[in-house]
Amino acid sequence: MANREQGPRERLIDGTIALVREQGVHGTGLAELLGRTNTSRNSLYQHFPAGKSELVAAATVVAGDRLSGIIDKITSTGGPEDWVVALTSYWRRGLPATSYGMGCPIVGAALAGSEPDVQTAAAGAFTAWIAQLEGAFIREGIAADRARSLASFVISSIEGAIIVARARKSTVPLDDAEANLLALLRSDPAASD
Numbered sequence: 750m751a752n753r754e755q756g757p758r759e760r761l762i763d764g765t766i767a768l769v770r771e772q773g774v775h776g777t778g779l780a781e782l783l784g785r786t787n788t789s790r791n792s793l794y795q796h797f798p799a800g801k802s803e804l805v806a807a808a809t810v811v812a813g814d815r816l817s818g819i820i821d822k823i824t825s826t827g828g829p830e831d832w833v834v835a836l837t838s839y840w841r842r843g844l845p846a847t848s849y850g851m852g853c854p855i856v857g858a859a860l861a862g863s864e865p866d867v868q869t870a871a872a873g874a875f876t877a878w879i880a881q882l883e884g885a886f887i888r889e890g891i892a893a894d895r896a897r898s899l900a901s902f903v904i905s906s907i908e909g910a911i912i913v914a915r916a917r918k919s920t921v922p923l924d925d926a927e928a929n930l931l932a933l934l935r936s937d938p939a940a941s942d
Contacts, residue, residue, distance in 0.1 A: 757792035764788075765808035770851040774805055774861035806866040809858040813874025816855070820878055824885035829934050832885065833903060837927040840911050841920045849918040853911050878904050895937075906930055 755763070764786035768777040779801055783790060797804040823835040858871035882900035887893055910926035
């Protein structure tokens with residue numbers, strides 16, 4: 750969330766990430782965003798001349814980069830099973846802490862069909878995360894073609910579980926995703942610890 754030390758651009762980006770996590774792109778209204786971030790309309794257009802669409806695309810890139818940092822940290826130790834547990838645990842803690850009110854901002858951006866720049870930013874984030882996991886799997890000795898497919902499946906499974914968990918107000922979908930991803934990894938000798 751925005752803090753007093755941030756400038757208007759950073760407050761707008763952080764506020765947009767939070768609102769997209771809560772309400773999606775189309776539910777993110779400018780009046781609410783400006784009020785929440787204590788930012789003027791002039792500041793919005795000074796930093797994002799194209800308006801809301803440009804702001805949401807920029808916020809999506811920032812949110813994607815932030816989770817990329819988390820993925821880097823997670824994959825710097827342990828092995829594939831540890832990474833799956835860490836990723837699902839991250840959301841298993843985060844969703845209940847917000848009463849299931851805040852999901853993944855990249856999913857919110859991905860669903861903004863009328864905003865091609867926003868969808869492109871979301872696709873870029875997903876592509877980056879998959880590439881990060883793919884590289885980590887390759888470092889663990891998994892063949893490149895298998896690592897790419899496995900990384901894509903892990904991201905897709907966890908992101909889908911986040912959506913279902915949020916709708917059901919339960920972490921069971923994350924538990925199920927974790928259990929099945931771990932079973933898959935354990936059945937692949939190159940992927941197990």
